[in-house]
Amino acid sequence: xxxxxxxxxxxxxxxxxxxxxxxxxxxxxxxxxxxxxxxxxxxxxxxxxxxxxxxxxxxxxxxxxxxxxxxxxxxxxxxxxxxxxxxxxxxxxxxxxxxxxxxxxxxxxxxxxxxxxxxxxxxxxxxxxxxxxxxxxxxxxxxxxxxxxxxxxxxxxxxxxxxxxxxxxxxxxxxxxxxxxxxxxxxxxxxxxxxxxxxxxxxxxxxxxxxxxxxxxxxxxxxxxxxxxxxxxxxxxxxxxxxxxxxxxxxxxxxxxxxxxxxxxxxxxxxxxxxxxxxxxxxxxxxxxxxxxxxxxxxxxxxxxxxxxxxxxxxxxxxxxxxxxxxxxxxxxxxxxxxxxxxxxxxxxxxxxxxxxxxxxxxxxxxxxxxxxxxxxxxxxxxxxxxxxxxxxxxxxxxxxxxxxxxxxxxxxxxxxxxxxxxxxxxxxxxxxxxxxxxxxxxxxxxxxxxxxxxx
Numbered sequence: 001x002x003x004x005x006x007x008x009x010x011x012x013x014x015x016x017x018x019x020x021x022x023x024x025x026x027x028x029x030x031x032x033x034x035x036x037x038x039x040x041x042x043x044x045x046x047x048x049x050x051x052x053x054x055x056x057x058x059x060x061x062x063x064x065x066x067x068x069x070x071x072x073x074x075x076x077x078x079x080x081x082x083x084x085x086x087x088x089x090x091x092x093x094x095x096x097x098x099x100x101x102x103x104x105x106x107x108x109x110x111x112x113x114x115x116x117x118x119x120x121x122x123x124x125x126x127x128x129x130x131x132x133x134x135x136x137x138x139x140x141x142x143x144x145x146x147x148x149x150x151x152x153x154x155x156x157x158x159x160x161x162x163x164x165x166x167x168x169x170x171x172x173x174x175x176x177x178x179x180x181x182x183x184x185x186x187x188x189x190x191x192x193x194x195x196x197x198x199x200x201x202x203x204x205x206x207x208x209x210x211x212x213x214x215x216x217x218x219x220x221x222x223x224x225x226x227x228x229x230x231x232x233x234x235x236x237x238x239x240x241x242x243x244x245x246x247x248x249x250x251x252x253x254x255x256x257x258x259x260x261x262x263x264x265x266x267x268x269x270x271x272x273x274x275x276x277x278x279x280x281x282x283x284x285x286x287x288x289x290x291x292x293x294x295x296x297x298x299x300x301x302x303x304x305x306x307x308x309x310x311x312x313x314x315x316x317x318x319x320x321x322x323x324x325x326x327x328x329x330x331x332x333x334x335x336x337x338x339x340x341x342x343x344x345x346x347x348x349x350x351x352x353x354x355x356x357x358x359x360x361x362x363x364x365x366x367x368x369x370x371x372x373x374x375x376x377x378x379x380x381x382x383x384x385x386x387x388x389x390x391x392x393x394x395x396x397x398x399x400x401x402x403x404x405x406x407x408x409x410x411x412x413x414x415x416x417x418x419x420x421x422x423x424x425x426x427x428x429x430x431x432x433x434x435x436x437x438x439x440x441x442x443x444x445x446x447x448x449x450x451x452x453x454x455x456x
Contacts, residue, residue, distance in 0.1 A: 003020060003065045005018065010347070010351075012132075013029060018065070024075060024077065025075075026072070027063070027069040027072055028069060028070050028071040032134060035137060036071065036133075042109045042111070043109065044106060044136070048105065048130070052127050053105075053129060054130040054131075055075050055130065055133070056075070056076050057073040057076065059073055060073060075131070075133065078124060079284065082122055082332065083119065083122075084119060084158070086355065087123070087170070087335060088313055088335055089159075089163070089167045089245050089317050090321050091128070091333070092118075093240075093242065096155060096156070096236075097240060098130070099151075100232050103232055104229065104233075106139070107228065107229060111136045111137065111138060112137060112139040112143075112145075112147075113137075114136065115147050116155050117132075117150065117154055118154060118158075119177075120135055123333075124332070125329040125330050125331065126324050126328070126331070127329070142223070142224055145228060149206075155179075156198075158180065160193070161180075161185060161189070162245055163245050164193060165190075165247065177345060181207075182206050183207045186204045189204075198239075248314055264445040269443050269446075272450055273365075273450070277301075277363070280302075280363060280395055284304065284306075284361040285302075285307070285364075285365065286359060286361035287367075288309050288364065288365065288369055288391075289366060289367070290309060291312075291368075292318045292319060292322075293318065293322060293323075296319065297322075297331065300328050300331050304330065305330050306332070307331075308331055308332065308333045309334045310333070319331065319333040320333045342354060342355040344357075359391055360391060363397065364388050364391050365397045365398075366397070366398045368407075369399070370399065370401055371408045375415070375419060381421065382430045385431045388431070388434070389433075389434035394455055395453065395454055396452075398451050399443075399448055399449070399450050399451075400424055400450075402423075405447045431453055435453035436455075437451065437453060438452040438454050439452040440452070
């Protein structure tokens with residue numbers, strides 16, 4: 001069957017990405033040939049790849065799928081691509097700094113990024129990398145900053161809302177793939193931001209300029225290279241100083257230090273999970289409800305890659321910052337709620353793939369999670385077991401927390417016990433529909449049990 005252009009990549013006339021049987025390929029249009037050749041021959045591409053700022057690629061041997069296109073390339077294949085609405089505050093900060101850094105390097109080679117979409121980036125471990133090879137264009141002395149409006153609406157605005165208001169503003173970005181109107185953002189930011197030069201110039205005054213005059217998307221006047229570098233540097237310095245959001249409403253801070261049942265329980269739990277992971281050595285582990293990443297870090301010692309999913313954006317930020325500080329570079333934190341996971345978005349709901357279709361692991365861990373899903377969010381145990389089976393290729397480690405557990409009692413405090421089917425027997429029956437039970441372990445000094453399952 002002859003392949004056709006797909007919804008995952010269609011906006012850029014310079015080329016597009018297509019998923020074929022042996023992976024994702026990028027096809028480059030003849031109109032972009034001179035720009036692409038200059039990118040490759042100028043040394044810019046090689047420098048960015050060496051500094052781990054851009055995804056590498058290889059030239060494909062043949063192009064039989066779209067022969068009217070100039071070149072077919074095979075980018076390094078990533079197991080998982082996270083989207084901007086799945087990033088933490090610090091990941092957003094890193095993305096902006098990476099975007100500016102790439103522009104600074106590109107300007108020295110006579111090029112610049114022609115757009116400023118956060119979707120052109122993803123995280124590979126704790127590295128933020130550009131994944132759109134065709135984002136570059138030539139820069140001529142005196143040109144306006146072509147991506148200025150897009151940078152302000154799609155990149156700068158969400159970060160400033162996260163910083164000055166609440167990181168949970170990021171949830172709004174999921175329904176605004178093309179960014180947020182500057183006039184709207186200006187109204188949401190506090191009065192104090194009028195005294196911040198970056199906020200004043202690029203949000204407040206820019207929004208009034210858009211209202212009073214038609215905006216073509218670029219900066220209003222041309223900038224020589226020196227002035228553009230100064231502008232980028234001023235934004236970079238301002239963003240780099242915003243190391244944490246002004247508001248922190250997390251209920252999970254220092255969870256393992258102050259909110260666990262006992263030291264005996266956590267020590268025993270850690271030992272048995274470490275033992276099981278050491279024996280299995282999964283290639284890819286998904287830690288559902290990762291909290292601050294304690295068990296994600298344990299899994300990283302035995303897995304090629306770990307995906308740490310957590311619905312608390314502050315915990316995700318803690319995981320990312322901890323990875324940077326400790327050097328764990330095979331853990332990818334993902335801001336996602338299992339009860340409200342990222343859906344298919346964009347054109348035909350296929351432009352951005354649902355997270356549950358993007359994720360698949362050899363090992364799925366659900367530790368101290370089941371009671372939150374079932375007792376707080378009213379999810380039946382049969383649904384939970386089916387989700388684990390859908391995500392798992394081989395194994396699952398699941399912690400069952402009974403209703404008699406003190407934490408479960410807190411969840412039931414205002415609801416009453418309306419969950420007659422939430423029992424250990426139902427839990428086992430539900431998982432046995434999809435898995436074989438390999439081992440179980442009663443945690444010391446606790447009512448909780450750990451179960452090791454192998455998929456049927």
